[in-house]
Amino acid sequence: xxxxxxxxxxxxxxxxxxxxDKEPVVDEKVQEVVVAQExxxxxxxxxxxEDSSIDENAMSSSDSNEMNMANLERDLSTVYFDFDKFxxxxxxxxxxxxxxxxxxxxxxxxxxxxxxxxDEWGSDEYNFALGLKRASSVKKALISEGVSDSRITMVSYxxxxxVCTDKTQECWSKNRRVDFKLxx
Amino acid sequence: MRILLIFLFVFGISYAGxxxxxxxxxxxxxxxxxxxxxxxxxxxxxxxxxxxxIIADLNxxxxxxxxxxxxxxxxxxxxxxxxxxxxxxVLRYKMFQDDVGALNIELKLINKEKIVLTxxxxxNRKNVFMFVAHTIAYDINEFMQAPSVxxxxxxxxxxxxxxxxxTEIVISDYTLAYQHTVIKGGFNIFPKWANKNQDAFYYTxxxxxxxxxxxxxxxxxxxxxxxxxxxxMVCSDVSRDSNRLLxxxxxxxxxxxxxxxxxxxxxxxxxxxGGIDVNGQFLDDETIVFVSGRLGYPNIFSKKIGSxxxxxxxxxxxxxxxxxxxxxxxxxxxxxxxxxxxANTFNLHxxxxxxxxxxxxxxxxxxxxxxxSIDGDAILFIKNYKSQSSIxxxxxxxxxxxxxxxxxxxxxxxxW
Numbered sequence: 001x002x003x004x005x006x007x008x009x010x011x012x013x014x015x016x017x018x019x020x021d022k023e024p025v026v027d028e029k030v031q032e033v034v035v036a037q038e039x040x041x042x043x044x045x046x047x048x049x050e051d052s053s054i055d056e057n058a059m060s061s062s063d064s065n066e067m068n069m070a071n072l073e074r075d076l077s078t079v080y081f082d083f084d085k086f087x088x089x090x091x092x093x094x095x096x097x098x099x100x101x102x103x104x105x106x107x108x109x110x111x112x113x114x115x116x117x118x119d120e121w122g123s124d125e126y127n128f129a130l131g132l133k134r135a136s137s138v139k140k141a142l143i144s145e146g147v148s149d150s151r152i153t154m155v156s157y158x159x160x161x162x163v164c165t166d167k168t169q170e171c172w173s174k175n176r177r178v179d180f181k182l183x184x
Numbered sequence: 185m186r187i188l189l190i191f192l193f194v195f196g197i198s199y200a201g202x203x204x205x206x207x208x209x210x211x212x213x214x215x216x217x218x219x220x221x222x223x224x225x226x227x228x229x230x231x232x233x234x235x236x237x238i239i240a241d242l243n244x245x246x247x248x249x250x251x252x253x254x255x256x257x258x259x260x261x262x263x264x265x266x267x268x269x270x271x272x273x274v275l276r277y278k279m280f281q282d283d284v285g286a287l288n289i290e291l292k293l294i295n296k297e298k299i300v301l302t303x304x305x306x307x308n309r310k311n312v313f314m315f316v317a318h319t320i321a322y323d324i325n326e327f328m329q330a331p332s333v334x335x336x337x338x339x340x341x342x343x344x345x346x347x348x349x350x351t352e353i354v355i356s357d358y359t360l361a362y363q364h365t366v367i368k369g370g371f372n373i374f375p376k377w378a379n380k381n382q383d384a385f386y387y388t389x390x391x392x393x394x395x396x397x398x399x400x401x402x403x404x405x406x407x408x409x410x411x412x413x414x415x416x417m418v419c420s421d422v423s424r425d426s427n428r429l430l431x432x433x434x435x436x437x438x439x440x441x442x443x444x445x446x447x448x449x450x451x452x453x454x455x456x457x458g459g460i461d462v463n464g465q466f467l468d469d470e471t472i473v474f475v476s477g478r479l480g481y482p483n484i485f486s487k488k489i490g491s492x493x494x495x496x497x498x499x500x501x502x503x504x505x506x507x508x509x510x511x512x513x514x515x516x517x518x519x520x521x522x523x524x525x526x527a528n529t530f531n532l533h534x535x536x537x538x539x540x541x542x543x544x545x546x547x548x549x550x551x552x553x554x555x556x557s558i559d560g561d562a563i564l565f566i567k568n569y570k571s572q573s574s575i576x577x578x579x580x581x582x583x584x585x586x587x588x589x590x591x592x593x594x595x596x597x598x599x600w
Binding site: 084120121124125126127128129130132133135136139153154155156157158160161162163167183 | 345348349351371373374390393394395414415416418420432434437438439459460462463475477481482503505506517529530550552553568571596597
């Protein structure tokens with residue numbers, strides 16, 4: 001018995017030492033000569049004199065406008081919806097009211113774009129229409145809060161504009177939403 | 185290209201009659217076929233790609249039990265390879281490059297030691313080799329006197345979502361092996377071929393202030409805006425003569441089906457329900473089929489153009505939100521499980537307007553965007569299963585489905 005144990009230990013040692021002895025061998029045959037390929041010439045373009053000059057006034061005003069819009073968009077809170085539904089939930093009503101206040105006051109100079117979105121369950125037209133009906137519900141709520149009809153545009157992005165791509169219920173509920181965007 | 189073959193049922197259907205009825209016949213009775221490669225030009229990678237494509241096409245024909253061994257032999261050998269002795273058919277081909285760099289293919293089909301069919305093909309660019317493979321399969325199908333598979337040679341146009349609000353519109357063959365991106369950058373969805381010849385297409389651009397339908401002529405590369413609508417704009421169907429379109433528009437946030445006349449650029453509202461009416465399809469020149477939420481859930485309805493009455497077409501399924509029509513047949517997408525988030529959620533079903541039969545066409549995953557081939561012989565659809573997007577093809581008369589996975593992105597919509 002002892003002999004067997006000793007010989008097997010010796011065997012194991014042999015095997016392992018055999019492994020350790022192996023040095024990485026470089027197969028020199030594999031080293032092929034790589035012929036440098038000529039790449040295409042770099043594409044260039046010339047900016048004409050009148051295009052290259054920048055109207056500084058125009059730039060600063062549009063810049064501040066954009067920053068203003070971005071700040072205001074943060075005050076317009078996203079409205080979430082239930083699965084297969086486009087009515088505004090009771091817990092979302094306050095968000096719509098506060099957004100309407102922003103829209104009437106601070107953001108009164110801008111057009112409001114309502115973007116309807118859906119979860120990933122289907123990319124067909126019905127899903128797009130559902131996104132649109134969600135946007136339409138928010139539009140009606142805004143109008144009833146006193147926002148002018150003519151200032152609101154709508155679009156549906158269906159399932160093509162997810163904020164969350166995990167395969168969980170929580171994630172899907174984040175995607176069933178209407179976002180507010182401001183347009184000059 | 186990796187091909188998944190899904191044999192939904194062990195049995196195939198034996199003759200076309202009512203496609204909603206399954207007639208059972210054993211699959212073992214199909215003749216066997218092996219493919220022998222005698223190519224002299226090109227590297228092994230290209231030879232493998234071509235071989236795989238041919239094998240896939242022969243499988244999709246659903247006429248043979250196809251042997252998948254890539255065996256190589258000489259084109260002029262008089263007898264078939266010893267491994268293929270017991271095969272009913274042997275297809276032997278030779279690819280070679282000619283002096284001007286064109287890909288030439290010679291082939292012969294051998295049946296019981298006799299050459300029963302010989303053909304020659306030539307294309308200038310070898311990167312479109314899959315279309316030659318499809319043509320070879322088409323010719324073999326013709327030789328076997330099976331119903332035409334004209335659709336095999338047609339092109340598919342699809343949109344793929346690569347990032348939120350970023351899509352590509354791509355033209356491909358029906359197996360997605362060939363892909364040519366025609367519109368890149370931007371948010372463009374719902375592509376639709378504008379005519380039978382597939383030399384122009386429509387799509388919806390969401391980049392402008394209002395969703396806008398655009399028309400692109402592939403030959404000239406010219407793009408023009410057709411019509412815009414607040415909220416939503418989709419070209420759902422193009423009439424057979426390509427003169428009329430069925431659009432979904434929502435000028436006041438109210439999605440409805442509209443008929444658009446291409447020559448006069450005039451549109452007419454066809455549906456009036458206050459909820460959702462979308463996805464109009466021509467059933468014939470006077471009748472349309474569309475998806476409506478008028479019962480409290482999406483379902484398939486029909487109506488005569490100009491008439492007020494609406495007829496419910498489908499009585500099975502809890503949520504039927506997309507359809508395609510051919511002759512008396514309607515294929516539709518249906519949510520069957522009451523749990524909205526179970527793994528087995530959306531399946532395709534086939535009904536006939538003349539009978540009460542319903543046939544389920546898919547079994548797993550989210551199956552949507554059914555689209556009949558131009559001759560009604562097959563249905564193309566999008567399958568999303570375990571975060572993999574594929575294009576699927578259903579051979580109705582053979583009761584078999586084949587899947588071709590998309591390498592990246594998520595399929596949004598397609599037409600062929």
